[in-house]
Amino acid sequence: MSEDKTLFQKIIDREVDADIVYEDDQCVAFRDINPQAPTHILIVPRKPIPTVDDIEPEDEELVGHLFTVASDIADEEGLDNGYRTVFNCGDDGQQTVYHLHLHLLGGRQLSWPPG
Numbered sequence: 001m002s003e004d005k006t007l008f009q010k011i012i013d014r015e016v017d018a019d020i021v022y023e024d025d026q027c028v029a030f031r032d033i034n035p036q037a038p039t040h041i042l043i044v045p046r047k048p049i050p051t052v053d054d055i056e057p058e059d060e061e062l063v064g065h066l067f068t069v070a071s072d073i074a075d076e077e078g079l080d081n082g083y084r085t086v087f088n089c090g091d092d093g094q095q096t097v098y099h100l101h102l103h104l105l106g107g108r109q110l111s112w113p114p115g
Helices: 007-012 057-076
Strands: 020-023 027-031 039-045 083-086 102-106
Touching: 007 027, 007 039, 020 057, 027 057, 039 057, 057 083, 057 102
Parallel strands: none
Antiparallel strands: 020 027, 027 039, 039 102, 083 102
């Protein structure tokens, strides 16, 4: 990959340290450095997909896998009362790193609407 790697790709490639809580051949999950809830974990596919708008039909299984991983991590984190999963997309959606990532938030009562 070029020097234009995203921060998340650098974490996946172990060029930047992160508190990794899970990884497999399809994704890596790590704690957000600016948590918005007591549990705030990012689940990032190894495949560099910039945004939700860039998901292709062949990515359906991968995206589904991110949700399965989120459920497993939520169980491991003890989020028995519930949690939220979020994809941000684009500037208006507050996406700050253009490498698809699923936020897993929990550990407190979350408000609605979110922002």
